[in-house]
Amino acid sequence: MENTNSQQTYEIGMVGLGVMGRNLLLNMADHGFSVAGYDKDSTGSISDFL
Secondary structure, X not given: OOOOOOOOOOOEEEXXXXXXXXXXXXXXXXXXXXXXXXXXXXXXXXXXXX
């Protein structure tokens, strides 16, 4: 059965992108994993993460 949903799927998700969470997520992305992250603190810019 083929997935016809147009939403992006991720292998790993992380809530809380402080110093440690951000670096963990970036490291996993660098190693080929499809990742998503969320942080309730919106003081940082999304461009800082990308």
